[in-house]
Amino acid sequence: SQKIEQNSEALNIQEGKTATLTCNYTNYSPAYLQWYRQDPGRGPVFLLLIRENEKEKRKERLKVTFDTTLKQSLFHITASQPADSATYLCALEGSSNTGKLIFGQGTTLQVKP
């Protein structure tokens, strides 16, 4: 069955450093991979989408890579700030082709000042 794995352990880094989060998937051949941010008690917020034929995507301090051979995506936040502290979810479209997303369990990032 389709499976998405993210590092369930919280990531603690110092302000100004680069945070790198990992998303691995199995039994998928996704056309897109997405990253969402979720703050406690709030709905996920879309950050970036990367297509299968794109190696890298950038948006301000965010960078996403997508390796379809390794079946892995890396999500980077450069010059991290305490306001970046949140849970980051990796998501792939389900196999039913109805647009629904399957989410990973998320990685919680804590940026310390």
Next chain:
Amino acid sequence: AAGVIQSPRHLIKEKRETATLKCYPIPRHDTVYWYQQGPGQDPQFLISFYEKMQSDKGSIPDRFSAQQFSDYHSELNMSSLELGDSALYFCASSPGRDRLPIMYFGPGTRLTVT
């Protein structure tokens, strides 16, 4: 810009009661999704509607039902509530199948079953 609206934001029910959650998608978005998120869990897909027709079904209990109305708002009906139904329920909308499959989530309804 308009966002997805959910109501109520908080709901407390007792076991075996019924609950109705409402969702108002972003205007001109033709697809609505419902997700359930337990504490410390990832959002789990329940059900979706495309142009007012059910388009996909996930791990939704038979006690739950949902529909999308002519004005595109959707309701999730939950009966015979159990303690395990306590969770955050999110509605999300998407702009359409000819656009990128990005989901816009509402603020969620926190359901507590006692």
